[in-house]
Amino acid sequence: MRVLMTGAAGHIGSVLRERLAGRYDLLRLSDVVRMAPAGPGEEVVSAELSDISQVMTAMDGIDAVIHLGGIPGEDTWENILRSNIEGTYNVFEAARLNDARRIVFASSNHAVGFYRRDQVVDHLVAQRPDTRYGLSKAFGEDLASLYVDKHRFQVMCMRIGSFQAEPKDARQLATWMSYGDMTRLVATGLAAPDMGFAVVYGISRNTRAWWDNAHAYRLGYDPQDNAEDHADRLLAVEPPEAGGDVALALQGGIFPEMEFDGDLDAL
Numbered sequence: 001m002r003v004l005m006t007g008a009a010g011h012i013g014s015v016l017r018e019r020l021a022g023r024y025d026l027l028r029l030s031d032v033v034r035m036a037p038a039g040p041g042e043e044v045v046s047a048e049l050s051d052i053s054q055v056m057t058a059m060d061g062i063d064a065v066i067h068l069g070g071i072p073g074e075d076t077w078e079n080i081l082r083s084n085i086e087g088t089y090n091v092f093e094a095a096r097l098n099d100a101r102r103i104v105f106a107s108s109n110h111a112v113g114f115y116r117r118d119q120v121v122d123h124l125v126a127q128r129p130d131t132r133y134g135l136s137k138a139f140g141e142d143l144a145s146l147y148v149d150k151h152r153f154q155v156m157c158m159r160i161g162s163f164q165a166e167p168k169d170a171r172q173l174a175t176w177m178s179y180g181d182m183t184r185l186v187a188t189g190l191a192a193p194d195m196g197f198a199v200v201y202g203i204s205r206n207t208r209a210w211w212d213n214a215h216a217y218r219l220g221y222d223p224q225d226n227a228e229d230h231a232d233r234l235l236a237v238e239p240p241e242a243g244g245d246v247a248l249a250l251q252g253g254i255f256p257e258m259e260f261d262g263d264l265d266a267l
């Protein structure tokens with residue numbers, strides 16, 4: 001399998017580059033920023049995702065894509081539109097034109113960030129994006145659905161929680177995704193047969209998770225880490241987490257609280 005990874009110079013991309021080395025026939029790494037030169041089994045290409053001709057070049061001869069490239073947080077509409085919405089469209093369309101019909105897409109918990117923390121949500125709940133950023137991830141998931149139904153794609157949309165070497169605050173007791181478990185989930189998304197359109201949560205096996213990840217487990221994901229191992233240390237910090245009433249009530253944390261002038265009681 002010849003695999004293209006977009007956003008390969010970033011935090012998740014660098015960890016996956018190291019941990020996936022040698023597993024596939026080719027790991028082609030693309031980004032707009034500089035990366036270490038290609039090692040054995042690797043190629044490095046520069047591709048601006050909002051330019052489909054550059055994405056087409058990066059996609060040449062590829063079988064499957066790990067799509068991480070984009071802005072990883074809230075930003076202006078112009079920036080989100082260019083990198084996350086146009087960029088993700090270009091990745092799916094270039095994949096279709098190159099017959100690379102399997103994509104593991106870095107979606108986000110912020111596609112569903114307006115659910116309350118006293119709710120457990122699964123892979124079938126309606127999207128509730130909490131920012132322009134979350135909206136771009138909801139768009140990416142809908143794009144995946146279209147390409148699965150219309151063009152026989154297999155797509156795993158990973159609603160990633162908090163990718164960190166170790167969980168950093170109390171919220172991450174629910175949302176943490178360890179380096180090892182991210183590698184396991186991406187490998188699952190590249191291998192699962194007849195996956196179709198799959199929404200999963202990109203989290204470790206966290207005791208306090210708000211997300212029912214049974215669908216990921218059915219596909220073969222077997223996470224080995226649990227943020228609970230860090231609970232005593234994180235809960236001893238004062239305050240245990242940043243944010244006001246809105247952030248602390250809602251799964252998206254400080255993201256739904258940005259620019260918020262809604263009615264928390266009505267949510």
Ligand SMILES: NC(=O)c1ccc[n+]([C@@H]2O[C@H](COP(=O)([O-])OP(=O)(O)OC[C@H]3O[C@@H](n4cnc5c(N)ncnc54)[C@H](O)[C@@H]3O)[C@@H](O)[C@H]2O)c1
Nearest residue numbers: 007009010011012049068069070072083106108160162163
């Ligand atoms: N890190 C997390 O906890 C987390 C949580 C949820 C979702 N995600 C998603 O996972 C993906 C990777 O996250 P990360 O933490 O590694 O972010 P990152 O910012 O470290 O990496 C993203 C990479 O994408 C590249 N990029 C951005 N815009 C681009 C464009 N227009 N064309 C080409 N390349 C472009 C950047 O240069 C960067 O190297 C992102 O899509 C992010 O939204 C991350």
